[in-house]
Amino acid sequence: MSAELPPRSRGVIGLLEENCTVCMLCARECPDWCIYIDSHKEPVPTAPQPSAPERGGPPGGGPAGRGRQRVRNALDRFAIDFSLCMYCGICIEVCPYDALFWAPDFSYAEPDLEGLTHERGRLRDWMQSVPPPPAHDPGAPQPKELLAAETADGTPGRPSGS
Numbered sequence: 819m820s821a822e823l824p825p826r827s828r829g830v831i832g833l834l835e836e837n838c839t840v841c842m843l844c845a846r847e848c849p850d851w852c853i854y855i856d857s858h859k860e861p862v863p864t865a866p867q868p869s870a871p872e873r874g875g876p877p878g879g880g881p882a883g884r885g886r887q888r889v890r891n892a893l894d895r896f897a898i899d900f901s902l903c904m905y906c907g908i909c910i911e912v913c914p915y916d917a918l919f920w921a922p923d924f925s926y927a928e929p930d931l932e933g934l935t936h937e938r939g940r941l942r943d944w945m946q947s948v949p950p951p952p953a954h955d956p957g958a959p960q961p962k963e964l965l966a967a968e969t970a971d972g973t974p975g976r977p978s979g980s
C-alpha cells in the first residue's frame with residue numbers, strides 16, 4: 819500500500835519540454851545552481867510569401883529585406899542535479915512559460931550521486947504523474963480578463979449570477 823501524500827507535497831520536478839523557451843530564468847534564479855541547460859539557435863520557419871520585386875523583396879519569400887532571419891533557441895540539454903537541489907521551488911515559480919511542475923514522486927534513490935542528475939528525458943517522464951491543477955473556488959470573483967472580454971453578441975462579459 820502506498821502512502822497518500824498531502825496535496826502540495828514536493829517530490830521531484832517534471833519538465834514540459836514543449837513549453838521551455840530556454841530563457842534560462844530557472845537556472846539563473848536557482849540558489850544551488852543545480853539546473854544545467856544547453857541550447858543552440860535555429861532559424862524560425864517562415865511561411866512562403868509571394869515575390870514582391872516592387873518592394874525590393876527576394877523572390878519566393880524570405881526576410882523580404884527586413885534584416886536577418888528570425889532564430890529561436892532550441893533545447894539541447896535540460897538537467898537537474900537532485901543531489902544539490904534543496905527543493906525550494908524557485909525554478910517552478912519563476913518560469914514564465916509553465917515548463918516546470920512538482921510531481922509527487924519521491925522514491926528515486928540511486929546507488930551513486932551521479933545518478934541523481936536527471937536529464938530531460940527523465941524529467942519529461944515525471945510529467946506523467948503531475949496532478950491536474952485544483953479547481954477554482956466557485957465563490958471567487960471572476961478574473962478581470964473575463965469581465966473585460968466581449969461575449970458572442972458583442973456585449974461586455976458579465977460575472978455569473980448578475
